Amino acid sequence: MLLGAWPLGGKSNHGSTTATSTKNGKFRFTLLCGGYILFLVVGAAIFSAIEAPRMDEFAKKLNLARSNFLKKYTCVDDDDLEAFLKEVVSASERGISILRNASSSELNWSFGQALFFSSTIVTTIGYGHVTPLSETGKIFCMIYATLGIPLTLVLLSAVVDRLMIPVSSLLGFMNAKLGHLYQPFNIRLLHLLLLVVVVGLLFLVAPMFVFAYMEPSWDLLDAFYYCFISLTTIGLGDFIPGDGENVSNPTVYKTLTTCYL
Secondary structure, three states: OHHHHHHHHHHHHHHHHHHHHHHHHHHHHHHHHHHHHHHHHHHHHHHHHHHHHHHHHHHHHHHHHHHHHHHHOOOOOHHHHHHHHHHHHHHHHOOOOOOOOOOOOHHHHOHHHHHHHHHHHHOOOOOOOOOOOOHHHHHHHHHHHHHHHHHHHHHHHHHHHHHHHHHHHHHHHHHHHHOOOOOHHHHHHHHHHHHHHHHHHHHHHHHHHHHHHHOOOOOHHHHHHHHHHHHOOOOOOOOOOOOOOOOOOHHHHHHHHHHHO
């Protein structure tokens, strides 16, 4: 009787533990989903509160400029102006600016620009300021991304493996020199802080000054914002290096920017 009863009791406890674990897992998953949605809602509310007034201000300025233009040039019909502006906006969305290169593809599809575009594809940054216009280009872009993105991940993995050697060596050196003074946790924390500072200086602060110098219309915040948005692969596309009218050699500049990315 005891032999028959004991497995039943054991099975019941195991089943109860499994059910409790499953319930806790569902609760944590639900809590995570709820927290993520709340994070998105809070972000949307803050962005809306910050940016909506600025957008209204720009819209008022644009409407005023359009109204003044029509008053000054009475021979221009409002519908004709609307049609022309649609063409300008459509061209701008495809990377063609009527201000400088409406009749030339040099800036958009020179080797430097094409190399820069290729890097934004395989790194998934995707600024969106220049896009393939032809069907052949769109098909090749999909094929290129399908092959290039995994290749980039493999390359990044190999680079990280190589970088871990000096990083680990540095940690060992710090343990040997500071192990008798500090706890291992404090040494690892100092090691992490040192890595963050070095990476920040090399990939954010130093490029920030370079881009701020090379782009006259960018201040330091704009340059730092571009570096952060690019390296995190967000790629909003509101700041693109080398697209200014005062860039003397955009091909070389774009090529060097590609090396940075």
